[in-house]
Amino acid sequence: MVLTTLNAMGSLHGYGIARRIEQMSEGALALNQGTIYPALLRLEQKGWIASEWGTSENNRRARFYSITRAGRRQLANETSSWVRTVAMVNRMLRNES
């Protein structure tokens, strides 16, 4: 989800990503916003996102994350594998009924 968000929205800071995810899921995902940071760390360690420092809306120093090329590749892979999974499940369900 983070990758999707960043892919669509470009460069965002932590707050922005969390807000966007909440919006996109239309309130269905109401996680604690703080949990995003360990996740961001993991993505950064794997090299799928990169970060740099900038200034936020309220003139504070904040870290902005953006997706990398490797990240885009990963997103594409995961998306297609998700689509394939869904298609397979649909097929099985259709066969059942």
Place this chain on the structure above:
Amino acid sequence: MTALRVAILRLLDLVLRRRRNARLDEEVQAHLELLAAEHQARGMSPSDARLAARRSFGPVDSMKTLHRERRGLPLVDALVQDLRVAVRLMVKERWFTAAAVATLALGIGVNNTVFAISNAAWFRGLPFDDPQRVLSLGTRDSRTPLVTGPLGYRGLSYPEYEDWRLATRAFQNLAAYTDGPVNLSDEVRAPERFAGSYVSANLFALLGHQPALGRDFRADDDARGSGPVVIIGHGVWAARFGADPAIVGKTVRVNGVPSTIVGIMPAGFKFPLNHDVWQPLARWPGLARQNREVRTLEVVGRVRDGVTRAQTEDDLERVTAHLGREYPVTNAHTIATLTSYGDRHFAPQMKILFTLLMGAVGCVLLIACANVANLLFARSATRAREIAVRASLGASRGRIVRQLLVETLCLAVVAGVLGLAISVAGLRLFSATVEQTGAPYWFRFEMDGSAFFYFAVLCVGTAALSGLTPALHVSRTELVEVLKEGGRAGAGSRRARRWTGALIVGQVAMTLVLLASAGFMLRAFFDLYRLDVGVDTSRLTTMRLELPGQEYPEAGQRLAFFDRLDERLRALPVVESAAMASVPFGGGRPRPFSVADHPALDGSNPLRAAVVAIGSRYFETLGVSVRRGRVFKASDGEAGQEHVIVNDSFADRFLAGVDPIGRRVQLSIATSTTPSEWLTIVGVSPTVGRLPQPTIYVPLKWEPVQAVSLVVRSTAAGAALAAMLRDEVRALDDDLPLFRVETLEQSLAFARWPERVFGSIFGIFAALGLALSAVGLYAVVRYLVAQRTHEVGVRMALGARAAQVTWLIVRRTIIHLAIGFGIGLPIAVGIGLALPFGSRDLATLVPVMALLLAVTLAACAVPARRAARLDPISALRHE
């Protein structure tokens, strides 16, 4: 790839920790402010907005922890944290740390020292190429029992060596060598004597050693009639010739014969034992009169690759059997002995000694660990609360144990560093002490790779031993109990007391064993060292003189020299009396003999007695008068006047109940198997010397030996006397040095160095062990008793009398002591009986036990009485 990248990032984080923490904080702050702004925009008050922001963000600290753990290496983080806490604690509790560190340092230090010593003498092995394949060959008579170690060795005769060399198939090569003292002299410097060796030309190559300068011996050097050559050792080269490389090719007089120096051996090489100068075997004077019966050549061989020990033994059996058939007179019963070169020089008693020594220091270390464990137990009481709180905050038991172990490891490491310093000092001291005793040259007492490895294991092992039990015990503290009772349940609990009690029992037992062993050894050492030698040793000096065989091959020549020397000595005004003897003061290797007209003793055990050749005025110089009969006259020893004197020990052992005067004895002679002519006893002297050894004194005229000791009683002493005597000798022969000048006391002390050195070492260890034990026992018992002050208060309040309560407390300690004695005593007795030497006198145990008893009683009686005398209310309040 990703995994590697992640790993590197994690490692990096260790370094960049603080900065990243700060950055995360900043991010979080920014996030929170944005959230708060959002809520404020919806109309909340600023403070409510902030609260709401925090709520929707979630728990900050646990997120940070999660983030940190994912970022770095949690294990390393935890260890670093443990380490910091440990160091802080060590600095804070200085006395405790000092006590623990000192105790462990002593234990580690002595253990390391003894290991390095044993390693040098025993474990490490020999400095040859592939030393397992180098074996020492000898011969023995198949009819006599086998004696192992240096004393049991008999060499080969030269013809035998040649035969074996050609016939054997199991050995790549055989080489031979024999001792021969060397006097080096030249125009420039005074003559000096060195321990020298005649070696076959292939010996150095067989061992795998090359001269550092010049060349090795060649086969043609070892041929009869070739030009005399010599190889000298590094020490001689440096000391006498100033490490001048141009000395190779120059000439020195070796035993009076001008020889060319062809090579210099590298530093540290002193084959076979402590020798400095080597000549080819062809120059050995003994070569001329070699026959098959005289077996003085030592032989080593390198076994071929792939040949087993059994095959080697079979091969030698074949060779000796063949020789036995060819030369039945001399070789019929001769078989080969085969030992590793190290074992040949390392008596089995030494192995026992070293094992005992390692056991002793092991005990000391265990006592030290027990002490520290007790200290830790005692301290755990005060820490129970802290641990309980940590446990309640979520620390797992393993975590707590780990932290406690890290603390102990810190102590052990610091102690280890200190112990290493002690070790190094101890090794230097030991090295200096044994340097004069002629220990083999490959005994290098220093720290090497394996010693350092052992040291590391020691530190870790010590930490584990002393720390594990207290850590495990403390970590099981019941939270509720501790917090409720205000920390008292920690060390006062029954479990803790049991552990501490067990440790006390162990300490007592080990101290007992240690002290008992030391006591035995010290007794042995004092017995041997006692100068109850029956002689007035004041103003007596001895020195040694050797007439090289190359220059004095004839008995007549030697006798003439001795006579002339005797005259000159007599003429010196400061000399009260002087005499010559083959050994100065009793002793010498026993030789077989037989007595005429005496009921024969069991034939398989030939009678043996020491034989000492003495010059005129020997007994007079020693200040000893014969009990019966007379001393030697000038004519004794000539043909027709073959007379001997025996000592009391001899008379008591072999001629008990009869008058020795007039009896006849027959001795074996060193140079052949046929015995001497019959000799008549003309006098009986008192027994002199440390050991009551049966001795036969023969006139020097009858057996003019190659080497004599001068025994001189004079008011002059030391360097002045030595210089005077050297001048006298030099006047007779320019190339002859006097050596080993020492007073009689010194030479006696010299002779029994293993017992002396080891006796003192054991003594030191025992004292150490006792001190450690005493201090440890005292501290712990005192603490335990103080713990029971509360209980004492209760009992007194309930009506018990002071004496009763004191007794109750002291009783428990006495039980511990008794159990400790019960375990330690049988072990100590066992050791005492198993020692190959040393007195079996078990009376040494009594003062030892008394001492331990005294210490323990003092330790528990004092606080017990103090507790009993306390006003009950304060005792009850005591925590």
